[in-house]
Amino acid sequence: EADIYQTPRYLVIGTGKKITLECSQTMGHDKMYWYQQDPGMELHLIHYSYGVNSTEKGDLSSESTVSRIRTEHFPLTLESARPSHTSQYLCASSEYRGGTGGFEQYFGPGTRLTVT
């Protein structure tokens, strides 16, 4: 089934650890995004990608990196986790819908990260 997947769904980790959050989509979308969101609160764009080998920084990117080696895969890495990184991380992908001319974003289920 075409969807967007994130692993792990929950992660508890100690301060200073390096972590990678995985995101994969099977919809063939070129554009992918990472957002940080405290539950039910504002979506903060961290990074986005137009396609393979293309990545751009969002508003909240200074402490993380991304890579886009394959169309379907867009991992997010925190080099040194801190308690301030405790939040939910949502991955998304988008397509151009010719009929309405829109760019609907499809979101993954999220990774809830707790840094102790």
Place this chain on the structure above:
Amino acid sequence: GENVEQHPSTLSVQEGDSAVIKCTYSDSASNYFPWYKQELGKRPQLIIDIRSNVGEKKDQRIAVTLNKTAKHFSLHITETQPEDSAVYFCAVKSLAGGFKTIFGAGTRLFVKA
């Protein structure tokens, strides 16, 4: 860059009443305006969208209106039901911003039975 403001931040209505959420944006080149609904513990999902060449769009109990001159657009939910309770996000996309979509801060809607 683009700035999107969303009001109100919280909205409480009685079941059966209408709910209206409004967003304003700053970039006149913006041309796509989606609305997303996020239920508690779930991922945001698109519920309706509108392009800049259309003034109004309706899908059953939800509708979106766009005023390009004033640079604002609104989500209207009629005959609200408890299952409409969620956080609603407006969003704006302009070609000038590449493929970034700028989201509003969200409106938490409570529908009281």
